[in-house]
Amino acid sequence: xxxxxxxxxxxxxxxxxxxxxxxxxxxxxxxxxxxxxxxxxxxxxxxxxxxxxxxxxxxxxxxxxxxxxxxxxxxxxxxxxxxxxxxxxxxxxxxxxxxxxxxxxxxxxxxxxxxxxxxxxxxxxxxxxxxxxxxxxxxxxxxxxxxxxxxxx
Amino acid sequence: xxxxxxxxxxxxxxxxxxxxxxxxxxxxxxxxxxxxxxxxxxxxxxxxxxxxxxxxxxxxxxxxxxxxxxxxxxxxxxxxxxxxxxxxxxxxxxxxxxxxxxxxxxxxxxxxxxxxxxxxxxxxxxxxxxxxxxxxxxxxxxxxxxxxxxxxxxxxxxxxxxxxxxxxxxxxxxxxxxxxxxxxxxxxxxxxxxxxxxxxxxxxxxxxxxxxxxxxxxxxxxxxxxxxxxxxxxxxxxxxxxxxxxxxxxxxxxxxxxxxxxxxxxxxxxxxxxxxxxxxxxxxxxxxxxxxxxxxxxxxxxxxxxxxxxxxxxxxxxxxxxxxxxxxxxxxxxxxxxxxxxxxxxxxxxxxxxxxxxxxxxxxxxxxxxxxxxxxxxxxxxxxxxxxxxxxxxxxxxxxxxxxxxxxxxxxxxxxxxxxxxxxxxxxxxxxxxxxxxxxxxxxxxxxxxxxxxxxxxxxxxxxxxxxxxxxxxxxxxxxxxxxxxxxxxxxxxxxxxxxxxxxxxxxxxxxxxxxxxxxxxxxxxxxxxxxxxxxxxxxxxxxxxxxxxxxxxxxxxxxxx
Ligand SMILES: [Zn+2]
Ligand SMILES: [Zn+2]
Ligand SMILES: [Zn+2]
Ligand SMILES: [Zn+2]
Ligand SMILES: [Zn+2]
Ligand SMILES: [Zn+2]
Ligand SMILES: [Zn+2]
Numbered sequence: 048x049x050x051x052x053x054x055x056x057x058x059x060x061x062x063x064x065x066x067x068x069x070x071x072x073x074x075x076x077x078x079x080x081x082x083x084x085x086x087x088x089x090x091x092x093x094x095x096x097x098x099x100x101x102x103x104x105x106x107x108x109x110x111x112x113x114x115x116x117x118x119x120x121x122x123x124x125x126x127x128x129x130x131x132x133x134x135x136x137x138x139x140x141x142x143x144x145x146x147x148x149x150x151x152x153x154x155x156x157x158x159x160x161x162x163x164x165x166x167x168x169x170x171x172x173x174x175x176x177x178x179x180x181x182x183x184x185x186x187x188x189x190x191x192x193x194x195x196x197x198x199x200x
Numbered sequence: 201x202x203x204x205x206x207x208x209x210x211x212x213x214x215x216x217x218x219x220x221x222x223x224x225x226x227x228x229x230x231x232x233x234x235x236x237x238x239x240x241x242x243x244x245x246x247x248x249x250x251x252x253x254x255x256x257x258x259x260x261x262x263x264x265x266x267x268x269x270x271x272x273x274x275x276x277x278x279x280x281x282x283x284x285x286x287x288x289x290x291x292x293x294x295x296x297x298x299x300x301x302x303x304x305x306x307x308x309x310x311x312x313x314x315x316x317x318x319x320x321x322x323x324x325x326x327x328x329x330x331x332x333x334x335x336x337x338x339x340x341x342x343x344x345x346x347x348x349x350x351x352x353x354x355x356x357x358x359x360x361x362x363x364x365x366x367x368x369x370x371x372x373x374x375x376x377x378x379x380x381x382x383x384x385x386x387x388x389x390x391x392x393x394x395x396x397x398x399x400x401x402x403x404x405x406x407x408x409x410x411x412x413x414x415x416x417x418x419x420x421x422x423x424x425x426x427x428x429x430x431x432x433x434x435x436x437x438x439x440x441x442x443x444x445x446x447x448x449x450x451x452x453x454x455x456x457x458x459x460x461x462x463x464x465x466x467x468x469x470x471x472x473x474x475x476x477x478x479x480x481x482x483x484x485x486x487x488x489x490x491x492x493x494x495x496x497x498x499x500x501x502x503x504x505x506x507x508x509x510x511x512x513x514x515x516x517x518x519x520x521x522x523x524x525x526x527x528x529x530x531x532x533x534x535x536x537x538x539x540x541x542x543x544x545x546x547x548x549x550x551x552x553x554x555x556x557x558x559x560x561x562x563x564x565x566x567x568x569x570x571x572x573x574x575x576x577x578x579x580x581x582x583x584x585x586x587x588x589x590x591x592x593x594x595x596x597x598x599x600x601x602x603x604x605x606x607x608x609x610x611x612x613x614x615x616x617x618x619x620x621x622x623x624x625x626x627x628x629x630x631x632x633x634x635x636x637x638x639x640x641x642x643x644x645x646x647x648x649x650x651x652x653x654x655x656x657x658x659x660x661x662x663x664x665x666x667x668x669x670x671x672x673x674x675x676x677x678x679x680x681x682x683x684x685x686x687x688x689x690x691x692x693x694x695x696x697x698x699x700x701x702x703x704x705x706x707x708x709x710x711x712x713x714x715x716x717x718x719x720x721x722x723x724x725x726x727x728x729x730x731x732x733x734x735x736x737x738x739x740x741x742x743x744x745x746x747x748x749x750x751x752x753x754x755x756x757x758x759x760x761x762x
Contacts, residue, residue, distance in 0.1 A: 057407040113405055114434045140448075147405045147431055148421075148446045 096190035100198030116145035128176035137171035350455030361483035382453030384418035421447040527756035627692040638681035645674035700760040
C-alpha cells in the first residue's frame with residue numbers, strides 16, 4: 048500500500064500488534080483510506096454500569112504522534128462523568144500526562160479502566176458528575192439505562 | 201462647548217515677561233493625556249501581576265534582559281500604564297547605561313533623620329545581580345554536593361531556590377531530597393546521562409531498528425537521540441519547565457545540560473530562559489515587576505521596606521503589587537481600588553477631570569498641575585479642588601480637609617448614602633487630582649528635559665548641573681504627588697475629627713502647600729528656570745517639599761501621635 052510506506056515505523060508496528068494480539072475487550076483497526084484513523088470498539092467492563100454495552104470510538108494519530116497524544120472520542124452515547132456529550136474524554140494521559148512511551152494499546156486500556164472507575168471529582172460532564180456525587184445509585188441506574196438504550200444492538 | 205484652559209503661573213509669566221511666547225499652545229496637546237484610565241490601570245497592575253510576569257519575548261525592556269523572556273505570551277495588557285518615575289535609588293546601584301538625564305534623587309535620606317521603613321522605597325537586586333546570585337548558588341551547590349550544575353539547578357528548584365534549606369535537608373536525607381527533585385540518587389547523579397551508546401536494538405518510541413545512538417538519564421530508560429530531540433523540543437515548545445523522563449513510571453527530571461546536548465541551540469536557549477524565569481517564579485526572594493510590559497525582576501531580600509523599585513524605576517508594593525502607596529496601607533489600597541472600580545467610571549472621571557466655572561458655568565478641563573484656575577471666559581479665579589474663590593484661600597494651598605459639618609449643613613434633603621458618597625467623592629476627587637497632576641508634571645518634566653538638552657547643545661559651556669536640576673526637582677515633585685495621592689486614600693479610612701486625623705491633615709496640608717508651590721514654579725518657561733535666582737528657589741522648594749513628604753510618612757509611621 049502506498050500510504051503505508053509513508054507511515055512511521057512506530058505506527059506500522061503498533062497497528063500490526065493491535066491486529067494480531069488485540070487486548071481483551073478491545074478492538075482497533077485502521078480505516079482503509081487513512082491509516083492514522085482507527086475504528087475502535089470497547090466492551091463495557093463487567094461489573095460496571097456499562098456491562099453488556101458495545102462502545103464505538105474513533106482514534107486519530109496526529110502528525111506529531113507519538114510525541115503528541117492520539118485523539119480519541121466516543122461515538123456511542125454514554126452516561127459517564129468524565130465523558131461529555133460530544134464523546135470527549137477527560138483522561139490525563141490524553142493530555143499533559145501523555146508520553147511517547149505510551150501506546151494506542153495503553154490508551155485504550157486506560158479508557159476501558161475509566162469505564163470501570165468513573166471519577167466524578169475530575170468531571171468533564173458537570174451535570175453527570177453532580178448527579179454521581181449526590182446520588183450514586185441513581186446515576187448508576189441512569190448509566191445502565193443508557194447502556195441498554197444506546198450501546199446495545 | 202468652548203474648552204477653557206488656564207494657568208495662573210503662565211498667566212503671571214505672560215504679564216511679567218510679555219516678550220516670551222505663551223505655552224498655551226502646548227496645553228491643547230497635553231489635554232489629550234488624561235488620567236481616565238488611571239484608576240483601572242492601577243487596579244489592573246494588581247490583578248494582572250501574575251499574568252504580566254510572563255513576558256512577551258519581543259518586548260524590549262532593559263538590554264540586560266534580552267533573551268531571557270519566556271515565550272508564554274500575555275501581551276494583551278492594557279496599553280495605558282501608570283508610568284510613575286521613582287528614584288529613591290542610589291546611583292551606584294544602577295547600571296551605567298540606565299542613568300538617564302533626570303536621574304535619581306539620592307539625597308532624601310539626609311534631609312530628615314529617619315530610619316523610617318515607610319518613607320523610603322528600596323531599590324533591590326537588579327536583573328544582573330539576580331542572575332549572578334542564581335549562578336553562584338547553583339555553582340556552590342554543585343560543588344558542595346559534587347553534582348553537575350544542571351542537576352544542582354533541579355535540586356535548587358525543588359526547594360524554591362533556598363540554598364541553605366536545600367543543603368541542610370540534603371545532609372539529613374539525600375535520598376529524599378533527590379527523589380523530590382526528580383534527580384537520581386546522589387551516587388549516580390553525576391552520571392546524569394549515559395550518553396550516546398550506539399546499539400542495534402529497537403528504540404521503543406520510534407520503533408526503528410539500529411544501529412542507533414541511544415541516550416538515557418541515570419534511570420536507564422533509553423531512547424534514540426532522535427526521539428529524545430523531538431521529545432525535548434516539543435516539551436520546550438509547549439513551555440514545559442519541568443521535563444521528566446518519557447517512561448511513564450519514571451519521575452526523573454531532565455537536567456538543562458541534557459537539553460543542550462540533544463537539542464538545537466534555539467531550543468536550548470528557550471529552555472534556559474524558562475529556567476531563569478523559573479528562578480523568579482519559584483524563588484521567595486524575588487518578584488516580577490507588576491508594571492505592564494516591564495518584565496524585570498526585583499529581589500526582595502535586601503529591602504527593609506515593602507516598596508521596591510525595578511531597574512526601570514517602577515516603584516511598587518511587594519505585598520499588594522500595586523503602585524507604591526505610602527502612607528496608605530495595603531488593605532486600604534485594595535479596598536479603595538475596589539471602590540473606585542465599583543463606582544461608575546464615567547462618573548468618577550467626570551468628577552475628577554472637569555469642573556464648571558463657579559461663576560459662568562463653562563465647563564473647564566484641568567490641564568496643568570496646580571490648582572489655581574482662571575476661567576478663560578470670565579477670568580474668574582478659583583480653586584480647582586473646592587471651587588472657592590482663589591483670593592479667599594488665605595492659606596491658599598490648603599484645601600485638603602473634609603468638613604463633615606459642611607456636608608451636614610447641606611444634608612437636609614439628602615439621604616445618608618448621598619452623604620457617604622459625598623465623603624468618598626471628596627477624597628476621590630483629590631486623589632485623582634494628584635494623579636492627574638503628576639501625569640501632567642511628568643510631561644512637563646519630559647519637555648523640560650528635552651529643552652534643556654537642546655540648550656546644552658547650543659551652549660556647551662553651560663554646565664550639566666546647571667540644567668539637570670529641573671529634571672531632578674520634577675522627580676521630587678512627582679514623588680510628592682504620589683504620596684499626596686495616597687494620603688487621600690489613607691485619610692478616607694481615618695475617622696473624621698479624630699486627633700489622628702487632625703494631625704494627619706496638618707501634615708498633608710503642609711505637603712500639599714509645598715508641592716503646589718513647587719509645581720507652580722516648575723510650570724514656568726525653561727528660559728526662566730535657567731535664571732540663577734529661579735534655580736535656587738526651585739532647589740529650595742524641592743527640598744522643602746521633600747522634607748514635608750518625609751515628615752508626613754514618618755508621622756504616619758509613628759502612629760500620628762502629636
Ligand atoms: Zn527513537
Ligand atoms: Zn527514566
Ligand atoms: Zn518595572
Ligand atoms: Zn501594598
Ligand atoms: Zn467663568
Ligand atoms: Zn499652575
Ligand atoms: Zn480650595
